[in-house]
Amino acid sequence: MYFVRIHDINSEDDKKHLNALSVAALIMVAYFMILLISENIFTIAMTSWVRIFTFIFLLLLLIPTPLGIAFKAQMEDTERLLLLQTFSTKSIISLKKISTSTTVHDPMEYHDHELPVDTCQENDDTFDDIIILQKDMNLQQAICTENFWLLFIAMICGLGTGVATIDNINQVGVSLGYTSTEINSLVSLLCISNFLGRFMVGYVSDMFLQRRGLARPLFVAITQAALSVGYIVIASGFPKNLYVGMILVGACWGSQWPLLTTIISEIFGVTHLGTIFNTISIASPIGSYIFSVRVFGYIYDKAAASSGGDQNNSCSGTHCFMLSFMILAFFALCGSLVALLLFFRTRRFYDNVVLTRLRQYYKI
Template sequence: MNVFTIRSAVQSVCFVILLLLVLSPVAVALKAQKPESMQHEESTSEQRIGLLREEVAEGSDSAGSSTALGGSNLDLSAGKENLNVLQAMGKLNFWLLFLAMACGMGSGLATVNNISQIGGSLGYTSKETSTLVSLWSIWNFSGRFGAGFISDHFLRQRGVGRPFFIGATLLIMSVGHVIISSGLAASLYIGSVLVGLCYGCQWALMPSITSEIFGLNHFGTIFNMVAVASPVGSYILSVRVVGYIYDMESPPDEHACQGKHCFALSFFIMACVCLFGSAVAFVLFIRTRKFYRQVVYARLKSFLEK
């Protein structure tokens, strides 16, 4: 049988062309935002209060703080910069959120993309791996629903910023990856439940954090720029980590790998990646806690007291 093969150079050219086509909508969005960004910086640079108030003086007395918070609704609403995508990408908080999402969403997608191979390595039947995918979908939905409710509750009651829950879910996700890497009985069921639950939580929390930190005027563009972290992280972890190690552990004359050694190292690496992402998310939480307490929490309290 004659098999037609494409040269690696041709494959590389096709890859670059496809990559440019995929990124072309981003170029359109950036071009549309640039004139507005320049005009905004020239005309209102002195009027912007700054969303996170990172330069708020540490020595401000409590009386002044309460006056600033309770004085008027204008103070609360003016604390929210409605940044466009270029301005948002110029903020450290954007990249902290992006990096945390790349670690969490990327490792979550890498897990579900390779769950059939993992099940096959451990001797699961096709029916059992199908059940795992179904369980993943159920817990993914549960995470999206539960994360919104829990984060809303703690934000209303205690003023806890949502980035805290991103960090917490990444910690739990790290535990899930470690459980899967152990290869013990039922470890794939337990680990996939934890990873799927936390993956859903992150998709529920990320849009809310994006709107609260960067404003609503350009929410759609900024949200989708942050969401790019998901395929980026998935490609790195799924192809360059899980796939590469799986192929490396497979016997040269076989296409499949059997045993927990096929994926143990890759899931341990993803556990470390999630730990790193959790640390990044907690840095974002520390940087934004004043904003959540002084602006978001105060606004919610004033709304509920009406």
């Protein structure tokens, strides 16, 4: 926090630099994905000198991209502040000269970027009229709505099944004959795809909400339907299936978190956002217990016992987890249907309140 500084924002410049940072992040993610896929799926051998070269290339990639963008943004900020101070000083001197023969005005009235007071007041009144349609709810009020429970059930199916998969990724890999190096690569792929899911769903849901008026619960339904496909891919057991399945599961599971936060802020308001968000987030450990302990653990123990496992009660083969992932796919699909119901219930609310507020703010 010591390094945090508060500056006046310039939305156009900030958007330009943030987009550049996003592109840099995607380039590095693509770089890691290519390395992991080349080494594990296409089994391209990485000698020591190749690893050193790729590591040096990564360091060179880090210097001119995110660091360069940050330094450039800081320099532009400094130049803009200096220009603003110079302009303000000249304006005050000019006004002092004019004040001898005319009425003195507030220097701020001469800034080109200031809107007239009446216009600002009119915009504020319009904005207040829009906001009054949506009263921020506290936790007790939110719990008494059907939308809260629909979102909670959808998150049990989406977040709970995803956490159960992450908890058991090592056992799944061992049962299918993956080496420890390959399992570590699966974890890396899961983390990378998790980032991509969080990043892309925000951009895509914003775009479709502003341009097509599609409410965000629809994207919860879509990502959970894709999540069920990922579970079916893992259950199928074809060669290298875990790489494909983990990419799908990571991206779709990661996308649930930003969607959850944004949907809560839009439906229930931002005043009690933290309390409502953390309450609904309880769906993740609840779902993890149900699917990891009562589904994965129970079915794995039965499969190990029926196949005559060793003293460690271990199990090998696709049958160890096939049924578990099919059950997860079923519940992820159920969560998708629940989210779809939430989408239809809140579609008019998004049209009348959320979209109107966005258009008023962004002057769409």
